[in-house]
Amino acid sequence: MRELVVVSGKGGTGKTSLTAAFSHLADNHIVCDADVDAADLHLLLAPDVKERHEFMGGGKAIVDPERCTRCGQCRELCRFDAIDDEFVVDAIACEGCGVCVDLCPVGAIDFPIQKCGEWFVSETRVGPMVHARLGIAEENSGKLVSCIRREASRLAEANGQELIITDGPPGIGCPVIAAIGGATALVLVVEPTVSGLHDMVRLTDLASHFRVPCLLCVNKFDLNPEMTGRLEDMARERKIAVVGRVPFDPLFTEAMIAGRTIVEYREDAPVAAAIRQIWQNIAGSPAMNSYGIRITS
């Protein structure tokens, strides 16, 4: 089985619109939305939820005022300044380390496990989809990403599907690290801007840290053809295959409002043709076809 993860470094580069288009073009595959913090893929693929699961994270400390003797031990131990002088724990500041819970001399601190999100298995018009919603202001996004990737590969295995297409999170932190480890290849969707270039460098550094090959796709390339050239030069320097360029086109927004992927919305548009070609290039790329690089768990 192979897994293609679409990432962008900087958000808002058209990553989700392209992931949706690719998943319309691919056969016999599963779609996975690993951008759990701000999941948008469902707005284009309209999943019909078949299974719904709770995602439990760590605990949060709660001091029971009845049992508390106000000895101050917990406040001294907490390295996150989460307990105020009235011995009330600030749930947002609490890291969930449980040190106060274990070391309270009278056992006055409870540590209820928090539900910090939900994940779903759904049917869509392009195939099965695994997706999730992280609770607002929650931690553990990396764990939720690992959880849905694991489910997606389990499901693909069970259904005999060959490919997982994953919409990755933005940035280079915890959720991205969880999303790219062990992937077959990454598609970097980058805009030709100074920020795009800057973020691409950091993202490819991260990818090489995890030894995952990258493919580059420049979106809205015509907004700055010179910068597009620089991105592609940088890609070649770093041995990243360039799979294509997508022009700037307001059709993307129109398709989004219609809740369709761009390749369905306007099949005959030049931008749709460009994306079909890019998909061919990705599917035929050496990175996606060299078996043996995937660490199977």
Next chain:
Amino acid sequence: MIISVASGKGGTGKTTVATNLAVSFGSGCTLLDCDVEEPNAHLFLHPHIDRSETVTTFVPVVDESRCSACRKCADICRFCAITVIGEKVLVFPELCHSCGGCQVVCPENAISDGQRELGVIEWGMGTGVPVIQGRIRVGEAMSPPLIRKVRAAADTEDQIIIDAPPGTSCPVIAAMRGADFILMVTEPTPFGLHDLKLAVGAVQMLGIPCGLVINRADMGDDRVRGYALAERLPILLEIPFDRKIAEAYSCGRMIVEVMPEWKEKFRELLQQIKVEILASSWRRKER
């Protein structure tokens, strides 16, 4: 006054708004780039970095000659960052949340202070505005501690504008907590609206007044405006899609550089924010 410029969805123009607002403000204002995974404000403000500091966090270092393999450290660690296999303690520094629990419970005093690098904080004078930025080490997963350090590095006397990371989870919270106002940058598309709702949920949890900037205001539909009306979120500025702005952005130039008339609009935006902060403090008093 601390204004945190955030956006649920990435790429809506958060950095554009934060940098243009900061330069329009004039002196006495510092920009903090708390989008430490992808700090981009420097690409527009071109600060000359004159000071830089590596930020580290505590991780345990075990002195094997003292360790009796009692497992107390492994038992208290909720993050599986320290385990005992046979007679040997293993530390996984990248999983450690620096709670210090293992050190407190160790009866042999075998655990001393080690460090894991989180990233760097850099100081420099940008185009008319001092900039403090955080930059996470590639491969480091935990950004909130670095974000908190960047915020602590600012002079509290100053007007502070924070460029926050995108999303709605812990890094954004670290960049919004304790701010006087959240300026939420969005775009009038289904993705923009969906992520805006999540981000506004987070702001409401923190109880901070909030207003919107709609970017590329003429590309999309009216649902963001409808939502703003229903939620009583003031729309403080609309920026139309303009190829000139997009092209300037792509080369690292600010709106106020290519269209100086926008400076006035950003100043007005700042005035409106001040009014909103006042109004919300009155509303709070009334309640």
